[in-house]
Amino acid sequence: MASNQGPVVVVILLVLLSVGVIYTLTQLLRSMLGEEETNSKEGYQDHWLFRLAINQLGYATIFVPGILIYKYVKASKYLERTGANCFSELLRCCFVGQDSGERFLPADSSSVNSSSSSSAARSAKQDALLLLLCVVGLQGSYLTWGLLQEKVMTQKYTNDNGDVGAFKDSQFLVFVNRILAFLLSGIYITFTRQPRHPMPLYKYIYCSFSNIMSSWCQYEALKYVSFPTQVLAKACKVIPVMIMGKIVSHQKYENYEYLTAVTISLGMASFMFGSTEMKGETITTFSGLILLCAYLTFDSFTSNWQSALFSQYKMSSVQMMCGVNLFSCLFTAVSLAQQGSFASSIAFMTQFPKFVVDCTLLSVSSAVGQLFIFYTISVFGPVVFVIIMTVRQGLAILLSCLIYQHPISVVGMLGIAVVFSSLFLRIYCNQRIRALRRRMQNGSTTKV
Numbered sequence: 001m002a003s004n005q006g007p008v009v010v011v012i013l014l015v016l017l018s019v020g021v022i023y024t025l026t027q028l029l030r031s032m033l034g035e036e037e038t039n040s041k042e043g044y045q046d047h048w049l050f051r052l053a054i055n056q057l058g059y060a061t062i063f064v065p066g067i068l069i070y071k072y073v074k075a076s077k078y079l080e081r082t083g084a085n086c087f088s089e090l091l092r093c094c095f096v097g098q099d100s101g102e103r104f105l106p107a108d109s110s111s112v113n114s115s116s117s118s119s120a121a122r123s124a125k126q127d128a129l130l131l132l133l134c135v136v137g138l139q140g141s142y143l144t145w146g147l148l149q150e151k152v153m154t155q156k157y158t159n160d161n162g163d164v165g166a167f168k169d170s171q172f173l174v175f176v177n178r179i180l181a182f183l184l185s186g187i188y189i190t191f192t193r194q195p196r197h198p199m200p201l202y203k204y205i206y207c208s209f210s211n212i213m214s215s216w217c218q219y220e221a222l223k224y225v226s227f228p229t230q231v232l233a234k235a236c237k238v239i240p241v242m243i244m245g246k247i248v249s250h251q252k253y254e255n256y257e258y259l260t261a262v263t264i265s266l267g268m269a270s271f272m273f274g275s276t277e278m279k280g281e282t283i284t285t286f287s288g289l290i291l292l293c294a295y296l297t298f299d300s301f302t303s304n305w306q307s308a309l310f311s312q313y314k315m316s317s318v319q320m321m322c323g324v325n326l327f328s329c330l331f332t333a334v335s336l337a338q339q340g341s342f343a344s345s346i347a348f349m350t351q352f353p354k355f356v357v358d359c360t361l362l363s364v365s366s367a368v369g370q371l372f373i374f375y376t377i378s379v380f381g382p383v384v385f386v387i388i389m390t391v392r393q394g395l396a397i398l399l400s401c402l403i404y405q406h407p408i409s410v411v412g413m414l415g416i417a418v419v420f421s422s423l424f425l426r427i428y429c430n431q432r433i434r435a436l437r438r439r440m441q442n443g444s445t446t447k448v
């Protein structure tokens with residue numbers, strides 16, 4: 001009994017100790033760098049590097065105890081020494097995986113998605129229908145999400161007492177989105193038949209962290225880069241995703257994929273430049289460029305890492321959604337708690353009930369969007385996913401041009417034509433190559 005409780009006590013002590021040390025460090029840093037001078041606009045606390053440091057200290061509250069526990073479990077060989085109990089099963093789930101030897105699922109598992117193996121088994125028509133589903137799902141949910149996000153962040157809320165207020169904490173919105181996505185996916189996998197999940201949970205931390213960081217860098221970058229730079233970065237996202245695919249999973253791409261990545265980026269950039277007014281910040285600072293590069297790097301890592309996990313472990317997309325959002329909730333919750341934003345956001349919610357309604361709608365559209373994100377990555381991979389998301393940006397602008405009757409310049413129209421021609425070329429080449437491969441496979445099996 002005592003030997004069973006020993007590790008539990010050690011683990012609890014490790015968590016408390018590291019959380020205590022990190023919390024003290026954070027408070028020390030905040031007071032040293034003059035949190036009291038909040039009235040000064042140019043204070044250290046306003047600099048993005050300071051905010052980044054505070055955020056990283058917050059995330060360390062999760063990382064440091066996790067690493068210490070991992071080291072302790074490994075060094076003490078705790079899992080080999082003890083039989084199955086709740087605590088050891090939890091540690092096994094986090095660090096080793098439930099069944100590390102068995103990585104592949106029974107063939108009848110319908111909810112499993114593997115881009116490479118199952119794509120060979122699907123017909124072109126099934127592929128087209130699935131792609132259409134992903135496109136419609138992603139466009140529908142993220143167009144709604146974009147509209148609601150703009151509404152929540154720019155609208156002034158009023159209540160029956162005549163109070164007026166604006167909500168400015170984007171990290172709280174990210175947290176609410178993640179928690180709803182976690183709860184919905186958790187409920188779904190609890191009540192449906194799911195494939196075995198052999199992967200240790202800690203592997204989700206990488207893409208969860210990069211996802212949170214990409215969101216943070218994106219919001220921060222907006223303060224430091226000019227509008228044209230933002231437009232260019234967003235339009236060219238497919239290129240860093242392909243480069244990251246080479247780094248993370250040694251992905252090989254065909255020439256037509258490189259060519260269409262460049263033409264889609266050029267077309268999107270021309271369309272965005274040709275259809276929107278160049279308003280807002282006009283100067284791009286060095287900080288802005290660093291943040292933008294960090295955004296593109298984290299963002300492209302996230303989907304490539306997720307895709308690599310799908311092909312290695314064959315989990316369902318909802319299982320991955322649940323795992324990633326679990327850690328995203330932890331990261332954002334810790335960061336919000338340290339910055340004292342929970343209390344102010346909840347106070348805003350109680351003061352302005354209309355905000356609660358918008359916030360709920362925003363989270364629902366984000367959760368539905370995430371269902372499609374994970375499904376698209378699992379079936380078609382990160383490059384197709386990012387192309388759909390890039391086209392979404394163009395579609396949002398096109399819709400606003402049509403609704404508000406803004407003119408689109410000739411360059412903008414040419415941009416649309418280039419994007420759609422590239423997409424058709426890509427789909428055509430993809431189908432040709434797959435048909436060729438299928439024919440070659442059939443040929444070799446007939447010979448055998």
Ligand SMILES: Nc1ncnc2c1ncn2[C@@H]1O[C@H](COP(=O)(O)OS(=O)(=O)O)[C@@H](OP(=O)(O)O)[C@H]1O
Pocket residue numbers: 173174177211215234237299302303306366370373389390392393
């Ligand atoms: N791979 C992956 N996994 C999970 N979630 C993801 C992924 N890619 C994008 N997202 C989330 O989608 C939201 C829109 O992201 P972006 O603004 O970068 O996309 S876009 O290219 O501008 O359309 C944004 O949501 P918020 O973080 O809530 O703002 C991203 O975090």
